[in-house]
Amino acid sequence: MKYITWLILVLGLRLACTDNSLGSAPILAAPTAPHAPTSERAEGEITTLARKNIKQALAQIMAQARRGDTNQVCELSPYADAALPYLRPYIHEPGYVQLAVIQIASYSHQPAAIDILSTMLEDKSENSSAPGEAIKALYSYENAQLLTGDAPRLKKNLIAFISQTPSYAEAILLLSCFRRDATAITFLQHHGKLYPKTTTQINAGGPSAAVPVPVCCDLSLARLGDAAALGRVQSYLKQEGSKQQEFIFDAIRWINEKAVLLQMVELLKDKHNLKKINFEHYGATQTIYLRVCDVALKALNYKAGFSNHYYLDPTDKVSDAELERAYPKLKQFFVDKL
Numbered sequence: 001m002k003y004i005t006w007l008i009l010v011l012g013l014r015l016a017c018t019d020n021s022l023g024s025a026p027i028l029a030a031p032t033a034p035h036a037p038t039s040e041r042a043e044g045e046i047t048t049l050a051r052k053n054i055k056q057a058l059a060q061i062m063a064q065a066r067r068g069d070t071n072q073v074c075e076l077s078p079y080a081d082a083a084l085p086y087l088r089p090y091i092h093e094p095g096y097v098q099l100a101v102i103q104i105a106s107y108s109h110q111p112a113a114i115d116i117l118s119t120m121l122e123d124k125s126e127n128s129s130a131p132g133e134a135i136k137a138l139y140s141y142e143n144a145q146l147l148t149g150d151a152p153r154l155k156k157n158l159i160a161f162i163s164q165t166p167s168y169a170e171a172i173l174l175l176s177c178f179r180r181d182a183t184a185i186t187f188l189q190h191h192g193k194l195y196p197k198t199t200t201q202i203n204a205g206g207p208s209a210a211v212p213v214p215v216c217c218d219l220s221l222a223r224l225g226d227a228a229a230l231g232r233v234q235s236y237l238k239q240e241g242s243k244q245q246e247f248i249f250d251a252i253r254w255i256n257e258k259a260v261l262l263q264m265v266e267l268l269k270d271k272h273n274l275k276k277i278n279f280e281h282y283g284a285t286q287t288i289y290l291r292v293c294d295v296a297l298k299a300l301n302y303k304a305g306f307s308n309h310y311y312l313d314p315t316d317k318v319s320d321a322e323l324e325r326a327y328p329k330l331k332q333f334f335v336d337k338l
Contacts, residue, residue: 046075054082058104065096073100080107087116092123098130106137114141114149121157131161132168139170139204143177143254151178159187166191167200169208169216173254176220185224192217201247205311208250209243209275219251222260230257237263241272241292252299252310261303261334267296268327279314288314293323301326304333 050057061073076083083104090101102120105113120134138146146154155178162171172191178184192214200216202208215236221229236244237260248255248264255261270292277288294317301307 044072044075046072050076050079054079055086058083058086061100062090062097065100068096070096070100073103076104077107080104081110084108084110084112091116091119094125099133102130102133102137106140109141109145111149114146114154118149118154118157121161135161135168135171136204138174146177155184162191166195167198167213169200169202170204172216172220173251176223176254180225185221185226188217188221202250209246211243211247215244215247219248219254222257223254233260234263240270241274246274249295249299252303258334262331264296264300265331265334268293268323275312277312277314290316294318297323297326300330304330
């Protein structure tokens with residue numbers, strides 16, 4: 001019953017502040033450039049109050065959250081940085097209040113926000129969804145930003161979270177930001193051996209391919225500086241049309257090794273089917289297969305900054321001419337930039 005209650009709370013908060021036009025994009029993905037209210041959008045009560053007194057606005061938001069009303073949490077997005085000093089008294093309040101704290105913190109990419117989200121990972125309440133929601137929020141941060149807060153505490157909390165939730169891919173990948181850290185490397189090496197047959201997938205932004213936990217650990221280990229893991233990642237990429245290959249594309253944000261990225265560029269020549277996509281067309285379900293080259297192009301363009309998103313859809317199947325033009329451009333980019 002407690003689990004069902006928490007599930008209802010999480011779904012309620014997601015529905016309250018999700019723009020349907022974003023499809024499967026995670027609610028806790030923080031805006032990279034929060035915008036102030038514009039004349040085209042009617043200013044809400046909370047927005048008006050936040051401009052005058054952020055502490056009072058936050059108190060009103062939390063009072064509403066205690067009653068199960070989270071419709072106005074989104075209005076604090078432009079003022080999240082200012083709200084940070086006043087969030088801590090609400091961190092340990094369960095239910096909608098705790099989830100509202102996570103959402104507001106996720107709007108800010110300041111060190112204090114990272115520390116608040118890290119604190120949420122320490123919540124040991126039975127069936128609490130707060131740690132998982134905090135992981136999703138942290139997953140929206142750039143790697144360098146994650147280290148601007150209390151990095152040792154974040155590392156400790158990530159390791160504790162993964163130990164309790166062994167197949168949470170986002171948490172395993174987050175640990176890779178601690179470059180060449182002996183503790184992180186030793187933990188992930190051991191973790192992969194503990195769960196050789198347990199599967200994991202990235203759920204932020206839509207579910208990825210499901211792979212064994214050691215594959216996800218290897219991606220993190222390669223980035224942490226484990227040469228053996230790097231070799232295994234390169235071997236996964238050679239498995240034509242495999243789930244491992246698909247998972248690596250889905251985790252493109254966390255891959256910075258030149259050898260791996262250049263190997264992925266070579267996959268622009270691979271025409272094997274990789275990903276099955278079902279979609280509705282005039283009321284009927286249609287199926288299309290994206291090839292390795294199609295997915296590789298989408299992932300590499302995103303990694304290089306030539307595209308601002310990595311969401312796959314049926315229109316991503318590209319022509320041979322597009323692939324021929326993209327190959328030298330992307331290869332030169334990764335040779336020069338890394």
